[in-house]
Amino acid sequence: MHEPQANQPQAVHFGAGNIGRGFIGALLAESGYFVVFADVDKNLLKELNSHDSYEVHLLTEKEQTEEVHSFAGASSQKEEVPHFIASPHTRLITTAVGPAILEKIAPAIAKGLKERRLAGGGVLNVIACENMVHQTETLKKYVQSHLSDEENAWLSDQIGFANCSVDRIVPAPTSRYAKNPLDVGVEEFSEWVVDKTLLRGPIDPPVQGMTLTDSLQAYIERKLFTLNCGHAITAYLGFVYGLERVDQALANEEIMEDVRGALREGGAALVKRHGFDAEEHERYVEHVFARFANPKLHDDVERVGRQPLRKLSKGDRLLGPTVIAREYGLPIDHLARGIAAAFLFDVKSDPQSVQMIGRINEVGIERAVAEYTGIEGGSEEHDKIIGAYNKFKLKGNLVGHR
Numbered sequence: 001m002h003e004p005q006a007n008q009p010q011a012v013h014f015g016a017g018n019i020g021r022g023f024i025g026a027l028l029a030e031s032g033y034f035v036v037f038a039d040v041d042k043n044l045l046k047e048l049n050s051h052d053s054y055e056v057h058l059l060t061e062k063e064q065t066e067e068v069h070s071f072a073g074a075s076s077q078k079e080e081v082p083h084f085i086a087s088p089h090t091r092l093i094t095t096a097v098g099p100a101i102l103e104k105i106a107p108a109i110a111k112g113l114k115e116r117r118l119a120g121g122g123v124l125n126v127i128a129c130e131n132m133v134h135q136t137e138t139l140k141k142y143v144q145s146h147l148s149d150e151e152n153a154w155l156s157d158q159i160g161f162a163n164c165s166v167d168r169i170v171p172a173p174t175s176r177y178a179k180n181p182l183d184v185g186v187e188e189f190s191e192w193v194v195d196k197t198l199l200r201g202p203i204d205p206p207v208q209g210m211t212l213t214d215s216l217q218a219y220i221e222r223k224l225f226t227l228n229c230g231h232a233i234t235a236y237l238g239f240v241y242g243l244e245r246v247d248q249a250l251a252n253e254e255i256m257e258d259v260r261g262a263l264r265e266g267g268a269a270l271v272k273r274h275g276f277d278a279e280e281h282e283r284y285v286e287h288v289f290a291r292f293a294n295p296k297l298h299d300d301v302e303r304v305g306r307q308p309l310r311k312l313s314k315g316d317r318l319l320g321p322t323v324i325a326r327e328y329g330l331p332i333d334h335l336a337r338g339i340a341a342a343f344l345f346d347v348k349s350d351p352q353s354v355q356m357i358g359r360i361n362e363v364g365i366e367r368a369v370a371e372y373t374g375i376e377g378g379s380e381e382h383d384k385i386i387g388a389y390n391k392f393k394l395k396g397n398l399v400g401h402r
Ligand SMILES: NC(=O)c1ccc[n+]([C@@H]2O[C@H](COP(=O)([O-])OP(=O)(O)OC[C@H]3O[C@@H](n4cnc5c(N)ncnc54)[C@H](O)[C@@H]3O)[C@@H](O)[C@H]2O)c1
Pocket: 014, 015, 016, 017, 018, 019, 020, 038, 039, 040, 041, 044, 076, 096, 097, 098, 099, 101, 104, 105, 129, 130, 131, 166, 167, 168, 169, 170, 171
């Protein structure tokens, strides 16, 4: 295992996957932190501990490469991770494991914080970088459930749990550029916005590329309900049309019309809710489309559509903008078509897809839509989703799936 330099500040980052290596871990290392990547993937940990560096490839016209140094891998299921969390050199804990895994990493974080308290380790900040609203506060609740009242009182005083919005498209790496298994390809754009009102003390050393805000809700909703909403609908419609990649899906005019329509509907809702400038929001949407269309990303619709039940849950990228639009009495026709397409995402390697398709086969699409979205049968919204689902199902049958 690689070692930090004497007194080097440390960060423990859970999840050495695409965004972990391609964005958060890379930024922390560039900013002077020794990054301990905590993961469960034994092969990945072996690679992290046998390479001194890896490359982040910017997938732009003229491809550029950044080298990442100063990291190690540690098993999130072993004692070493709590020890790192307890170390006085550790200033930050970050995560990029997926929302469903937050509960699973909470015991290791709680154990590390207990040790830290006893060792007098002091102030530390936790930032979960998952695509969901209030992700770090969700992690905080899981961590608190493993601590005593006394430990929780110390935690409230010493440990910041700050929500954030994290944005950079990082597809699964391919052999086109990956010379070693840690190399990763990313788009050039990146944005990491953190709620400064929930931090304890300054982020020290400051993380280059991290923006601090006191109005995170607007940032995260704009990102999740625009970029991720459009991304998901592109992926689900792309899947229905038998296409493999996001850029291929967007090149299809029918798909593009629905994605644009959904972002228009969701955009009108966001403009009302957050008082965004409508023209500026339109520019944001155009920028998102330009990012999706980047042919160098080779981003797979199966990655972008992964875990459809999470994406169909209340407050996530599909229902979130739909509910806000309805609150303002705005149309949701294209959003409903995007939701409908999600119910046709039949990917055998995705456990949530298997569960969803199994439930549709068991109880029928009408009941499955009501169960997963909370949109009641007989409502206008439910009728729109079912109508679109039936049309897309015919389309899917015509196209034939992979
Ligand atoms: N890839 C992107 O474009 C992107 C961009 C922004 C945000 N995100 C968010 O980041 C998170 C991770 O996405 P990703 O694309 O990097 O996924 P990924 O599958 O590439 O990485 C997840 C990593 O978490 C690890 N992991 C799983 N269980 C673990 C555990 N118990 N302890 C520690 N590590 C564990 C996995 O082994 C894997 O290395 C998700 O919430 C995603 O929404 C991704």
